[in-house]
Amino acid sequence: MLIATRELEYETEDGVVMPVPVSLYSPEKNEKDWGCQYAIGWPNGIESRVAYGVDAIQALVLTLQSIGMSLYFSDYHKSGRLKWGDPNDGYGFPVPKNARDMLIGYDKRFDG
Numbered sequence: 001m002l003i004a005t006r007e008l009e010y011e012t013e014d015g016v017v018m019p020v021p022v023s024l025y026s027p028e029k030n031e032k033d034w035g036c037q038y039a040i041g042w043p044n045g046i047e048s049r050v051a052y053g054v055d056a057i058q059a060l061v062l063t064l065q066s067i068g069m070s071l072y073f074s075d076y077h078k079s080g081r082l083k084w085g086d087p088n089d090g091y092g093f094p095v096p097k098n099a100r101d102m103l104i105g106y107d108k109r110f111d112g
Contacts, residue, residue: 049066
């Protein structure tokens with residue numbers, strides 16, 4: 001079940017602004033653990049992944065971090081033309097400690 005969405009924007013080299021939707025789905029229990037799916041609607045296609053945890057909360061936290069990693073390691077971020085709100089303010093998703101040096105804007109201020 002879809003539980004949350006966020007829409008980022010990517011501006012092409014030609015100045016065309018394209019939506020980049022991020023969709024987060026509720027954690028689901030399988031036989032031994034919990035999985036939480038997300039999807040990012042990149043201009044070149046949909047990236048869909050699942051992060052697993054020992055319970056629903058861990059699966060959700062790991063999924064949010066996985067979203068952050070996907071965004072920050074993307075070529076779209078590296079181009080400097082991916083944004084959520086004001087340019088260079090970050091995307092509002094956490095990343096694991098070993099990737100916090102990549103954070104920008106508000107994400108860098110609230111790296112917890």
